[in-house]
Amino acid sequence: MQRRDLKTWLFLAPAGAWFLCMLVLPLIVVFVFSFGERGAAGGYVPAFTFDNFLNLGARWAAFKNTLILAPLGTLICLLIAYPLAYFLALRTSPRWRTVLLILVIVPFWTSILIRSYAWIYLLGGQGIPSLLNALGLGNPRLINTPFAVLVGIVYGYLPLMVFPIYVALERLDKRLLEASSDLGSPPWRSFLQVTLPLSMPGVATGCMLVFILLMGEFLIPAMLGGGKVFFIGNALVDLFLQSRNWAFGSAVAVALVLVMLVTVAAYLHFTRRWAGGRDDVSLM
Amino acid sequence: MRIYALAVYLFLYIPIGIIALFSFNAGRHASQFQGFSTQWYGKALSNPFVMDALTTSLTVALSSAVLATLFGTMAAMALQSVRGRLRLAFDALIYIAVMVPGIVIGIATLIALVTVFDWLNPILAAIWPLADAAPKLTLGYGSLIAAHGLFAMALVIIIVRARMAGMDRSLIEASADLGATPWGTFRQVTLPQIFPGILAGFLLAFTFSFDDFIIAFFVAGSQTTLPIYVFSSIRRGVTPEINAIGTMVLGVSLLLLVAAQAILQRGRKAG
Amino acid sequence: MTDRNDFLSREKFMAELYRYKKGSVTRRHFLGVTGLGLATSVLGTAVPGLRGAAHAQGSIGDRVVVASWPNYHDPANFDAFTAETGAAVDLNVFGSNEEMLAKLQAGGSGWDVFVPTNYTITTYVDEDLIEPLDLSMLPNYDAASFDARFADAGTVNGTVYAVPRNWGTTGFVVNTANLGGLPKPTTWKEFWDMTMAEFSGRTMVHDYQLTTIGNALKYFGYSFNSVDPAELAEAEKLLIDAKPHLFAINSDYQPSMRSGDAWMSIAWTGDGLQLHRDMPEIDYVLGKEGGELWSDFFAIPKGAPHRDAAYALINYLLAPEVNAKEVAFHGYPVADARVNAILPPEMLNDPIMYPAADLLSALEFGAAVTLTDPNRAELMARFKSA
Numbered sequence: 001m002q003r004r005d006l007k008t009w010l011f012l013a014p015a016g017a018w019f020l021c022m023l024v025l026p027l028i029v030v031f032v033f034s035f036g037e038r039g040a041a042g043g044y045v046p047a048f049t050f051d052n053f054l055n056l057g058a059r060w061a062a063f064k065n066t067l068i069l070a071p072l073g074t075l076i077c078l079l080i081a082y083p084l085a086y087f088l089a090l091r092t093s094p095r096w097r098t099v100l101l102i103l104v105i106v107p108f109w110t111s112i113l114i115r116s117y118a119w120i121y122l123l124g125g126q127g128i129p130s131l132l133n134a135l136g137l138g139n140p141r142l143i144n145t146p147f148a149v150l151v152g153i154v155y156g157y158l159p160l161m162v163f164p165i166y167v168a169l170e171r172l173d174k175r176l177l178e179a180s181s182d183l184g185s186p187p188w189r190s191f192l193q194v195t196l197p198l199s200m201p202g203v204a205t206g207c208m209l210v211f212i213l214l215m216g217e218f219l220i221p222a223m224l225g226g227g228k229v230f231f232i233g234n235a236l237v238d239l240f241l242q243s244r245n246w247a248f249g250s251a252v253a254v255a256l257v258l259v260m261l262v263t264v265a266a267y268l269h270f271t272r273r274w275a276g277g278r279d280d281v282s283l284m
Numbered sequence: 285m286r287i288y289a290l291a292v293y294l295f296l297y298i299p300i301g302i303i304a305l306f307s308f309n310a311g312r313h314a315s316q317f318q319g320f321s322t323q324w325y326g327k328a329l330s331n332p333f334v335m336d337a338l339t340t341s342l343t344v345a346l347s348s349a350v351l352a353t354l355f356g357t358m359a360a361m362a363l364q365s366v367r368g369r370l371r372l373a374f375d376a377l378i379y380i381a382v383m384v385p386g387i388v389i390g391i392a393t394l395i396a397l398v399t400v401f402d403w404l405n406p407i408l409a410a411i412w413p414l415a416d417a418a419p420k421l422t423l424g425y426g427s428l429i430a431a432h433g434l435f436a437m438a439l440v441i442i443i444v445r446a447r448m449a450g451m452d453r454s455l456i457e458a459s460a461d462l463g464a465t466p467w468g469t470f471r472q473v474t475l476p477q478i479f480p481g482i483l484a485g486f487l488l489a490f491t492f493s494f495d496d497f498i499i500a501f502f503v504a505g506s507q508t509t510l511p512i513y514v515f516s517s518i519r520r521g522v523t524p525e526i527n528a529i530g531t532m533v534l535g536v537s538l539l540l541l542v543a544a545q546a547i548l549q550r551g552r553k554a555g
Numbered sequence: 556m557t558d559r560n561d562f563l564s565r566e567k568f569m570a571e572l573y574r575y576k577k578g579s580v581t582r583r584h585f586l587g588v589t590g591l592g593l594a595t596s597v598l599g600t601a602v603p604g605l606r607g608a609a610h611a612q613g614s615i616g617d618r619v620v621v622a623s624w625p626n627y628h629d630p631a632n633f634d635a636f637t638a639e640t641g642a643a644v645d646l647n648v649f650g651s652n653e654e655m656l657a658k659l660q661a662g663g664s665g666w667d668v669f670v671p672t673n674y675t676i677t678t679y680v681d682e683d684l685i686e687p688l689d690l691s692m693l694p695n696y697d698a699a700s701f702d703a704r705f706a707d708a709g710t711v712n713g714t715v716y717a718v719p720r721n722w723g724t725t726g727f728v729v730n731t732a733n734l735g736g737l738p739k740p741t742t743w744k745e746f747w748d749m750t751m752a753e754f755s756g757r758t759m760v761h762d763y764q765l766t767t768i769g770n771a772l773k774y775f776g777y778s779f780n781s782v783d784p785a786e787l788a789e790a791e792k793l794l795i796d797a798k799p800h801l802f803a804i805n806s807d808y809q810p811s812m813r814s815g816d817a818w819m820s821i822a823w824t825g826d827g828l829q830l831h832r833d834m835p836e837i838d839y840v841l842g843k844e845g846g847e848l849w850s851d852f853f854a855i856p857k858g859a860p861h862r863d864a865a866y867a868l869i870n871y872l873l874a875p876e877v878n879a880k881e882v883a884f885h886g887y888p889v890a891d892a893r894v895n896a897i898l899p900p901e902m903l904n905d906p907i908m909y910p911a912a913d914l915l916s917a918l919e920f921g922a923a924v925t926l927t928d929p930n931r932a933e934l935m936a937r938f939k940s941a
């Protein structure tokens with residue numbers, strides 16, 4: 001028994017050390033810094049003050065933007081991804097399925113930076129707006145708006161949503177659908193009563209993944225929002241790379257982590273209950 | 285349904301098409317097409333900074349993926365027999381590692397390492413036998429690999445553990461009953477069953493690191509990864525060179541994907 | 556007599572320069588035609604090391620990393636430097652001095668050369684982030700030929716930390732084609748008022764507290780450098796009111812001005828000149844109330860990984876003939892009399908590069924305290940996240 005304990009410890013040691021040095025330590029430092037003060041030329045000087053937390057209201061707009069656009073982006077991703085995943089899992093021949101699936105991931109292999117840049121061009125005055133103008137549909141300003149950021153978000157994260165839903169739908173026992181239709185149930189009813197509930201774990205996983213990534217998003221609003229659509233991630237980068245206020249930046253980071261912990265825990269709680277206590281409704 | 289799918293694929297591919305199209309632009313500007321040319325591919329390939337950035341990215345992605353896969357698999361296996369507080373602590377750490385946004389990881393790692401280095405470097409300099417040769421800890425490869433590996437390792441643990449949960453434990457017991465050594469059992473029974481999970485974890489870890497911008501942006505120090513290079517090129521004013529780099533990365537990834545698929549198919553037939 | 560070099564037109568000069576850069580004419584032809592030949596031959600004997608003799612090829616390493624500003628360097632000059640020395644130049648572009656400072660403060664920037672603005676240098680010295688320059692490695696730097704007004708800030712407590720690159724002003728560019736009968740704005744008050752009315756959704760401001768807050772302060776007639784809380788509060792209110800009307804907050808406004816997406820933007824001299832050169836309908840305006848006058852410098856950060864290459868590059872870019880080519884590209888005035896001696900008169904008489912005295916006298920140099928003031932930094936951050 002002793003030997004086995006030793007082996008277990010040895011196997012856990014590297015991962016444990018890694019977590020301690022690169023996760024626990026940095027988070028503790030951020031926590032400690034969040035009670036400090038900004039140095040004269042920026043940076044951090046030790047102190048013990050709650051001012052940084054009291055000042056969080058100054059970033060309320062960024063928090064609000066994030067808390068609106070992250071769930072909204074997740075929802076739009078879901079609405080676009082679900083029919084596609086359904087099509088791929090239930091309406092394509094197995095031969096084409098692999099190819100079509102790979103085609104969903106391929107855009108993922110180009111850097112999100114370059115893909116977002118393509119959207120700067122497409123949404124800029126010489127892109128889609130000029131096309132719309134030529135068609136006599138007006139000349140709307142798209143770039144540097146929340147709309148542009150949402151397009152970028154959907155574009156960037158769609159594959160992450162398609163996959164889990166596809167996996168859930170593909171696993172679905174087709175006999176259930178047959179049984180449902182044999183019992184005289186119309187297709188929409190089969191969908192609502194059989195397909196949709198059984199695909200919920202995939203939906204939950206996809207939403208979780210996309211939502212978590214969106215809460216910390218920086219690049220897409222930075223590139224497609226023109227500095228006007230600010231996520232909390234942008235506020236954080238700004239605090240560290242422009243105004244060099246490490247103490248306040250740490251407080252914002254702590255607040256972001258807390259908001260995420262709460263929302264994710266609440267989300268898991270509700271989806272678990274909703275999905276009837278199934279355990280597979282989670283990231284893990 | 286088909287039309288819908290087609291529309292989604294168009295949405296996914298129009299920007300990619302534009303990137304690829306402009307990579308063949310003869311002109312300097314990324315927004316006006318001025319004739320066909322492959323010069324930007326030559327430029328990108330002969331640009332030492334692009335090649336440096338690519339090497340850095342590949343080194344970091346490979347190292348962090350290998351380490352994360354190794355340590356993650358070890359931890360996942362060990363956690364099988366761990367209960368109680370230790371298990372709870374690990375579960376919490378994995379959960380936090382996956383959930384804390386990359387931007388917070390990047391910033392937290394930066395300020396923690398800068399603080400620790402500021403504190404350690406004078407000590408190192410004082411105790412080092414050769415006063416001038418004392419090593420100076422700075423941000424760079426080490427911090428990049430460690431920060432990327434963290435998230436990757438959590439992913440690997442999750443994936444491998446899920447695979448193990450679906451594993452047939454009776455096989456392991458049978459193997460032990462038949463007198464196989466623990467190592468033999470691992471190699472011949474456990475490993476083949478969890479291997480797809482390990483491979484998936486490795487590929488995810490590699491992709492994550494290779495594509496990551498935000499963590500690297502903070503912890504890269506003087507190193508430049510490919511996404512950082514691309515970011516600074518966009519700020520410098522985009523030339524089609526960036527499009528060429530993107531198109532090449534895409535092309536190589538596609539080739540690897542096709543190759544991997546072919547190998548897997550063959551493996552499946554052989555098995 | 557019609558071909559007198561002195562009267563070489565700007566277009567002709569630029570055309571010749573372009574042909575030279577493309578390699579379709581020889582250097583000798585170029586120098587001969589443009590009249591730079593005489594100047595260079597005089598300088599060539601007067602200034603040792605003009606042709607990089609101080610650093611034989613290959614001895615400086617194969618790369619040099621530069622941190623600088625958008626639309627500020629002629630890529631052809633970097634290519635020429637690489638051809639001459641074997642060191643390739645990696646240019647990193649920043650949107651504000653704050654951003655540069657933040658990167659250096661976090662450590663391990665990896666830069667060899669950076670281009671700080673006058674008011675930042677004392678902060679870099681205080682923070683021990685900048686290397687005192689070894690002037691013996693910069694034979695092309697001739698302190699006597701620089702206008703002290705634009706060179707002094709590089710010297711702190713008697714030590715030279717930075718040598719001048721060029722100077723300029725911060726005004727705004729406006730696309731007059733979009734005025735629609737309105738008079739061209741000439742003041743910061745008009746700039747902000749138009750932003751919130753006729754030009755709503757079409758104006759850009761810098762992602763940089765110094766200029767954006769500074770020019771908002773100018774709306775009320777306060778000092779560009781004000782750190783007075785009451786004055787800053789007024790500026791903040793103006794900025795927050797204007798924010799919904801902005802096209803973007805970004806220090807690289809050229810692409811948006813060129814594409815027509817933006818009609819007006821806070822701008823630096825050279826960008827104004829570059830835009831006006833290519834699109835004459837875009838004018839560069841200095842607000843009558845004043846604004847910023849600045850001077851940029853070359854400097855080397857502490858711990859630069861390629862120190863020799865850094866000196867070689869600075870020295871190369873300070874050579875008057877190279878600097879003249881830089882000016883032809885970026886359109887910022889230089890404080891080096893040797894360069895002005897060989898610039899075409901059209902450039903020296905350009906009202907964008909050399910504004911009228913009354914406009915110029917209203918301008919202020921940025922102050923060190925403006926850069927480091929925590930309230931201004933936080934105000935800008937609040938404005939952006941509002």
